[in-house]
Amino acid sequence: MSTTNAPRPAATHPTAAAPPSAPGPEQPRLTGRLKLVLAVLLVAQFMLAVDFSILNVALPTIGRGLGFSLAGLQWIATAFALSAAGFTLFLGRIGDLAGRKKMFIGSIALLGLSSLVGGLATTPGVLLAARVAQGLATAAATPAGLALLTTAFPEGPLRQKALGVNGALMSAGFTTGAILGGALTDLLSWRWSFFLNVPVALAVVVIAPAVITESRPAHRPRLDLPGALTVTGGLLAFVYGLTQAGEHGWTSAHAVTGLAAGVLLLAGFFLIERQVAQPLVPLRVLGRRNVAWGNVLGLLAFVTETSLVYLLTLYLQETLGFSPLAAGATFGVLGAGTVAGGLLAPRVIARTSLLTALVGGGLLQAAGTAALLFLGTTTGASLALLLPATFIGGIGNMLVIVGFMVTATSGLPDAEQGLATGLASMSQQVGITMGTPIMSAVVTATTAGATTPAAIHHGVTTAIAVNASLVLLGATAAAAFLRPRSRRPAAGQNRWPGERPAR
Structure with a gap:
């Protein structure tokens, strides 16, 4: 993780300016x-x-x-x-x-x-x-x-x-x-x-x-083909069902079939992801x-x-x-x-x-x-x-x-x-x-x-x-x-992104 979000070390005297020889870490610039x-x-x-x-x-x-x-x-x-x-x-x-x-x-x-x-x-x-x-x-x-x-x-x-x-x-x-x-x-x-x-x-x-x-990625993962097929099929079916519901109503046969198939395929996708070595x-x-x-x-x-x-x-x-x-x-x-x-x-x-x-x-x-x-x-x-x-x-x-x-x-x-x-x-x-x-x-x-x-x-x-x-x-x-669970995280634990450091 980048260290650009790390808080600056606290000065010994809060009212004193930081000495020029010890500035905090510079923020990266847009080159x-x-x-x-x-x-x-x-x-x-x-x-x-x-x-x-x-x-x-x-x-x-x-x-x-x-x-x-x-x-x-x-x-x-x-x-x-x-x-x-x-x-x-x-x-x-x-x-x-x-x-x-x-x-x-x-x-x-x-x-x-x-x-x-x-x-x-x-x-x-x-x-x-x-x-x-x-x-x-x-x-x-x-x-x-x-x-x-x-x-x-x-x-x-x-x-x-x-x-x-x-x-x-x-x-x-x-x-x-x-x-x-x-x-x-x-x-x-x-x-x-x-x-x-x-x-x-x-x-x-x-x-x-x-x-x-x-x-x-530094290490190329294998393609999880069963997971890819089920999530793609599930999304296609679910989105198709939604478009048919918008066109013909929620009770139309095409809408119900598409939505049901989408839910089943997406449920199958999560089951597959629990089993494969590289999901x-x-x-x-x-x-x-x-x-x-x-x-x-x-x-x-x-x-x-x-x-x-x-x-x-x-x-x-x-x-x-x-x-x-x-x-x-x-x-x-x-x-x-x-x-x-x-x-x-x-x-x-x-x-x-x-x-x-x-x-x-x-x-x-x-x-x-x-x-x-x-x-x-x-x-x-x-x-x-x-x-x-x-x-x-x-x-x-x-x-x-x-x-x-x-x-x-x-x-x-x-x-x-x-x-x-x-x-x-x-x-x-x-x-x-x-x-x-x-x-x-x-x-x-x-x-x-x-x-x-x-x-x-x-x-x-x-x-x-x-x-x-x-x-x-x-x-x-x-x-x-998404509320931070603790204002003071344990040693070595990262804050949730966006949480301000405890004062």
Whole structure:
């Protein structure tokens, strides 16, 4: 573990300045090379986040252009989500074996190629194949990029700042995707939602080999194939069940079958991990409070904020009558809040603790979300409430996301960073994927098939109440399970990451 977080030795006389000949350990600085590494990784991660939402508002236009049936239209989003969420942990371990730099550059190249194919597609089959390839590229690039970031920046303030900016851009990328998707569809063509990736991916592939250092564990573990197959199959089945629940309701045969199969396969995965010599996910790592509960909080953070974008899109277009472009532009305030929260989070963590960021951020997000329960059906009054509420909620959400990233990847050696970032990436991908189907199912159950503006408004506010409750659940879990057990750890025992030293 890095020693950059170690407290400075106490001076004999508290009021005396430390002598020049005996300064405390210097904090690492952000060198020019590290800035370039950070820029390359952040650009790639931002692009990956944009891809999650850039096609959402363009789906009806794509359907008309390529001849998708109404039932088949959802697969443009589902094909990407299934592969992105289902293969993250598996491909994260492949990156540990093959080299994270190789995996990162190769997956970004695949993203650029598949985006080009998607932009040129003339049939539904080609477009869906491109979306699957984009999802696989995202599943490989996200954990590899995070592992490269956490191994390039030593644990402590420098890593916290890097993860803060990374989290801000990831969350802002999701919001930016909605804005860009509406603008490109209205002003140019939906195909530019794909083409936009090509030059960015090309630039990353050209620059990354020269600035990023290869990273892999010192001892290459064997691939736990039974564990990889069961966790991938379980995630695919579970995410499929959720998407079907959002589309057809929780009692539909496809939803029930998918969810049941997912639960059984994931249960089998944990049984396998207890038996194999070199498990894909060592249970001792999941036994760490910061890893286990950090990922739970991250999952809830992504479930709630990304699904809120869906709910507000539905409200703005179906209740207030906004165009896709106007609805997307409205989320610019939310994006500004997430950027502000990402930049603020490292300072909050440094001056207080990770627990303060997680609990305080959750309460702030819950307050912003709960305020949206008072949205009405008139444009002026609704925007006067929606804009500041989403800005505040965005700040709170980013405090939680950065806190989750730091918590779930701290206190681990470089050899386990691939696993830790793979778990964090999986929580992120699954959370983004789960949120919309869950909230869609709530809206569907509340409206009972009615599509009037008043019915949509009622369904959306009900789902917002569920959303705010989940945020509060996360803040409560953080306060209950991540509170430091002791102010004074035993000799040789590390403090939980973010805990301030006892005075």
